[in-house]
Amino acid sequence: MKLPLQYYGSKLLRTKATPITEITPEIRQLAYDMIETMLAHRGIGLAACQVGKPVAMFVASVSPDGTSQDSVNRIYINPKILWYSAEKQYETEGCLSIPKCYVPVERPLRIGAQAMDLNGHIFEMTLEGLGATNFCHENDHLNGVLHIDRTDAKHKKEIEKALRAIKASNSR
Numbered sequence: 455m456k457l458p459l460q461y462y463g464s465k466l467l468r469t470k471a472t473p474i475t476e477i478t479p480e481i482r483q484l485a486y487d488m489i490e491t492m493l494a495h496r497g498i499g500l501a502a503c504q505v506g507k508p509v510a511m512f513v514a515s516v517s518p519d520g521t522s523q524d525s526v527n528r529i530y531i532n533p534k535i536l537w538y539s540a541e542k543q544y545e546t547e548g549c550l551s552i553p554k555c556y557v558p559v560e561r562p563l564r565i566g567a568q569a570m571d572l573n574g575h576i577f578e579m580t581l582e583g584l585g586a587t588n589f590c591h592e593n594d595h596l597n598g599v600l601h602i603d604r605t606d607a608k609h610k611k612e613i614e615k616a617l618r619a620i621k622a623s624n625s626r
């Protein structure tokens with residue numbers, strides 16, 4: 455089932471996610487619904503808070519090496535970034551909860567991360583390029599951090615009006 459999105463201005467986007475202690479049927483269903491919602495909006499990642507659930511889980515359609523958006527949709531539960539490369543990348547990011555606000559964000563080029571899957575298995579991986587950017591963006595959501603918080607003042611100013619408009623329509 456496609457779930458309604460939370461938009462910029464929603465308190466849920468500023469809430470720190472609660473770790474998931476048990477893979478219940480509800481969590482499983484939430485994961486599948488999040489994938490459906492992400493794909494319906496042509497997104498490449500979606501965090502649970504973006505559909506109104508402040509739990510530590512996100513889904514992504516980008517491969518860890520960042521080279522493909524394949525048909526494998528990945529589910530990351532209680533994700534944790536283990537290390538960051540000193541080498542950075544500077545890419546334009548967007549967010550389904552902040553439509554049309556594309557701004558450049560500096561991120562590590564490579565990260566090491568761990569997460570749990572729907573079977574309760576903890577796995578580790580190295581991510582790079584778009585894979586790393588995407589993981590960092592979604593992981594930020596679980597800490598109540600948005601990509602627009604990480605851009606520079608000049609770009610933040612450029613989207614000020616758009617942000618106000620999203621906030622106004624969200625609080626109606």
Ligand SMILES: [Zn+2]
Binds near residue numbers: 548549551595
């Ligand atoms: Zn986002």
